[in-house]
Amino acid sequence: MRIAAARVIVTCPGRNFVTLKIVTDEGVTGVGDATLNGREQAVAAYLAEHVVPVLLGRDPARIEDTWQALYKGAYWRRGPVTMSAIAAVDTALWDIKGKVAGLPVYQLLGGRCREGVTVYGHAAAETLDDLLTDVARLTDAGYRAVRVQTAVPGLRGTYGVSADPRTYEPAGSALPAEAVWSTPRYLAHVPGVLARVRAEFGPELRLLHDAHHRLTPIEAAALGRDLEPYRLTWLEDPVPAELQEGYRLIRGHTTTPLAVGEVFNSIWDCRRLITEQLIDYIRTSVVHAGGISHLRRIFDLASLYHVRSGSHGATDLSPVCLAAALHVDLSIPNFGLQEYMPHTAETDAVFPHGYRFADGYLHPSEEPGLGVDIDEELAARYPYRPASLPLNRLEDGTLHSW
Numbered sequence: 001m002r003i004a005a006a007r008v009i010v011t012c013p014g015r016n017f018v019t020l021k022i023v024t025d026e027g028v029t030g031v032g033d034a035t036l037n038g039r040e041q042a043v044a045a046y047l048a049e050h051v052v053p054v055l056l057g058r059d060p061a062r063i064e065d066t067w068q069a070l071y072k073g074a075y076w077r078r079g080p081v082t083m084s085a086i087a088a089v090d091t092a093l094w095d096i097k098g099k100v101a102g103l104p105v106y107q108l109l110g111g112r113c114r115e116g117v118t119v120y121g122h123a124a125a126e127t128l129d130d131l132l133t134d135v136a137r138l139t140d141a142g143y144r145a146v147r148v149q150t151a152v153p154g155l156r157g158t159y160g161v162s163a164d165p166r167t168y169e170p171a172g173s174a175l176p177a178e179a180v181w182s183t184p185r186y187l188a189h190v191p192g193v194l195a196r197v198r199a200e201f202g203p204e205l206r207l208l209h210d211a212h213h214r215l216t217p218i219e220a221a222a223l224g225r226d227l228e229p230y231r232l233t234w235l236e237d238p239v240p241a242e243l244q245e246g247y248r249l250i251r252g253h254t255t256t257p258l259a260v261g262e263v264f265n266s267i268w269d270c271r272r273l274i275t276e277q278l279i280d281y282i283r284t285s286v287v288h289a290g291g292i293s294h295l296r297r298i299f300d301l302a303s304l305y306h307v308r309s310g311s312h313g314a315t316d317l318s319p320v321c322l323a324a325a326l327h328v329d330l331s332i333p334n335f336g337l338q339e340y341m342p343h344t345a346e347t348d349a350v351f352p353h354g355y356r357f358a359d360g361y362l363h364p365s366e367e368p369g370l371g372v373d374i375d376e377e378l379a380a381r382y383p384y385r386p387a388s389l390p391l392n393r394l395e396d397g398t399l400h401s402w
């Protein structure tokens with residue numbers, strides 16, 4: 001069997017997604033997500049110009065060899081654009097392999113390690129009372145783990161809080177919108193929020209919080225300490241992760257578990273944090289960390305060091321990525337949690353899929369392959385719309401991490 005065609009499909013059913021569809025000379029197809037929020041066209045061009053020509057005529061069964069060819073063959077290794085493009089190819093080839101074998105991909109990865117994939121949902125609101133209502137919405141729906149974000153009084157545009165709590169769309173305008181940030185206000189506000197949610201919902205509900213790369217290590221250490229009484233499952237992205245020594249400093253001061261990795265692209269970004277046991281959850285995703293093959297490699301390394309998976313799963317990762325993530329989640333020994341934000345009805349229609357949510361768990365499709373596809377005709381009705389992630393400024397105007 002040979003790869004006969006590979007199509008790059010950019011569509012915007014409410015938000016932009018980039019999908020690669022590989023077609024073999026025997027008519028078997030596979031799909032892979034290549035969406036990089038706010039930089040979609042860079043990956044689309046990388047795929048169309050530099051990857052598709054290399055794929056044509058290759059044996060689709062040679063997944064690892066193709067991965068190595070794209071990684072080593074570029075010479076310019078790693079980075080989000082390259083690794084998202086490689087991810088799309090890798091994911092599509094696993095999809096094809098599953099279809100050819102007549103098995104869901106998780107069976108090819110070693111089979112089930114659990115009955116379902118525990119997911120966490122997102123509760124977010126402007127006020128504490130509305131937040132409690134939103135957490136209740138999720139627990140009523142069966143979620144066992146909830147990420148909790150609120151607006152910080154006095155600040156415009158706090159991360160994670162949108163007008164409609166059921167949607168999360170940070171890339172809301174063609175050019176970057178600007179939000180305002182104050183670490184002192186945030187640090188004064190958040191512990192009270194978690195205290196109230198814990199008091200209201202009791203000890204069983206797993207609670208998470210995302211600082212979204214905004215703190216310094218010592219600020220994060222103080223927050224981690226303040227949050228200890230509320231027994232978080234994790235504090236996410238406490239500091240920008242370029243300076244990984246920062247995690248040692250945080251670790252030295254708090255037992256609040258730490259999660260990071262959604263912006264990481266390769267095992268090399270994760271190695272130190274994992275092998276020095278500076279984190280508890282690694283949040284790399286299929287789409288941004290080189291596909292199913294490379295994600296497995298990262299999670300295998302993590303398993304040696306008591307680090308569990310906690311894959312990124314915001315709505316800017318397409319249903320193709322989520323479907324693939326579930327096959328990985330089901331088959332690894334050190335699964336932790338999977339992030340889950342349901343996509344809109346328009347997105348779900350463009351990406352028909354067989355995964356389903358029940359009682360706090362997601363279950364992958366039992367169809368051969370990944371159990372997800374793209375309806376190309378429908379996708380063509382939603383042309384690309386430029387959309388940028390926001391900027392964040394301190395109250396005095398200084399640019400800060402968003």
Ligand SMILES: O=C(O)C(=O)C[C@H](O)[C@H](O)CO
Nearest residue numbers: 037170210312313314316339
């Ligand atoms: O899901 C999360 O934890 C995020 O932080 C989501 C990111 O802001 C989002 O994927 C950026 O595109």
